[in-house]
Amino acid sequence: MGRILVTGAAGFIGSHTTERLLADGHTVLGVDNFRSGHRHNLTAALRQSAFRLVEADVAAADAVDRLAAGFQPDAIIHLAALVSVQESIRDPELNHRLNVTATERVAAAALAHGVRRIVFASSAAIYGDTTDLPIREETEKAPISPYGAAKLHAEGLLLGLAAQGVTVRCHRYFNVFGPRQDPASPYSGVISIFDRRYREGRGVTIYGDGRQTRDFISVHDVARANAIAATQPGIGSGAANICTGRATSLLEIVGIFARHYPQAPAPRFEPGRPGDIIHSRGRAERAEAELGFTAQVPVAEGLAELIRVG
Numbered sequence: 208m209g210r211i212l213v214t215g216a217a218g219f220i221g222s223h224t225t226e227r228l229l230a231d232g233h234t235v236l237g238v239d240n241f242r243s244g245h246r247h248n249l250t251a252a253l254r255q256s257a258f259r260l261v262e263a264d265v266a267a268a269d270a271v272d273r274l275a276a277g278f279q280p281d282a283i284i285h286l287a288a289l290v291s292v293q294e295s296i297r298d299p300e301l302n303h304r305l306n307v308t309a310t311e312r313v314a315a316a317a318l319a320h321g322v323r324r325i326v327f328a329s330s331a332a333i334y335g336d337t338t339d340l341p342i343r344e345e346t347e348k349a350p351i352s353p354y355g356a357a358k359l360h361a362e363g364l365l366l367g368l369a370a371q372g373v374t375v376r377c378h379r380y381f382n383v384f385g386p387r388q389d390p391a392s393p394y395s396g397v398i399s400i401f402d403r404r405y406r407e408g409r410g411v412t413i414y415g416d417g418r419q420t421r422d423f424i425s426v427h428d429v430a431r432a433n434a435i436a437a438t439q440p441g442i443g444s445g446a447a448n449i450c451t452g453r454a455t456s457l458l459e460i461v462g463i464f465a466r467h468y469p470q471a472p473a474p475r476f477e478p479g480r481p482g483d484i485i486h487s488r489g490r491a492e493r494a495e496a497e498l499g500f501t502a503q504v505p506v507a508e509g510l511a512e513l514i515r516v517g
């Protein structure tokens with residue numbers, strides 16, 4: 208069983224990844240600065256003796272180095288990030304610190320302490336607003352936000368370590384959804400916003416005609432992909448889309464919610480948001496070929512779980 212250092216462990220994807228690793232029998236050291244993560248996301252994990260949580264800023268000069276020196280991890284899953292595209296536009300400098308500098312710290316710590324593997328939270332945002340679908344890993348990278356640009360740059364920094372014997376896996380997540388996603392901003396993931404509004408008995412707002420589609424992937428599948436990449440033997444370095452390969456429209460999403468909330472007001476339609484892309488869908492085959500990973504949770508099932516557990 209492995210020793211895994213998870214940065215951003217108290218976040219949405221981090222907490223599910225931590226739970227997955229613990230369920231698989233690994234020992235986990237989580238680190239988070241609680242900027243966008245919450246200790247309560249780890250309530251279940253904190254009951255387990257194989258888990259420890261440390262408060263630290265991954266971008267600080269020697270934080271990860273010290274943690275790696277003490278814990279001697281076999282792998283680092285680097286999920287700590289500035290996660291909001293909108294915030295990266297408002298504060299590009301902070302975006303650089305949290306999405307690039309922090310990654311440099313992780314890379315340096317891995318080299319200094321003989322860590323064999325790094326799994327990195329990249330994003331479909333590196334492809335920008337391409338209309339060349341499905342999006343393949345070879346699709347042109349043309350990020351349209353500081354967030355997307357930083358994720359692409361960070362991928363490059365990490366993949367450079369492969370030459371020095373570290374296995375690096377960059378996971379380009381598509382539209383991840385599930386319990387613990389923060390619905391706080393109007394630009395939060397649409398499913399988290401819809402979930403909160405239906406829960407509060409309010410109707411949802413659809414920007415555009417609702418026929419826009421996304422490749423929505425359950426956070427449980429994402430956590431499993433992270434665990435596989437960090438712990439399964441015989442995996443080489445590379446970058447892969449973490450997606451389902453299937454497109455779901457907002458109208459379909461609303462239809463599923465409406466079945467669970469038959470009393471809810473009908474959705475309100477407003478003009479499409481400027482810059483919104485109509486369709487996005489990834490090609491999922493590389494993760495299958497390189498990691499043996501395929502998404503397993505159908506969107507309707509993932510939504511039913513979200514509605515049940517919140």
Ligand code: UD2
Binds near residue numbers: 352396398400482487
């Ligand atoms: C992602 C980013 C977004 C922006 C965009 C660029 C996230 C969560 N969002 O958005 O910040 O960079 O990529 O392409 O990473 N919608 C509604 N009603 C709502 C909220 C959203 O209709 O209350 C629509 C929204 O206009 C869009 C779709 O739902 O058409 C999905 O929105 P999203 O923000 O969840 O995801 P995405 O991929 O558009």
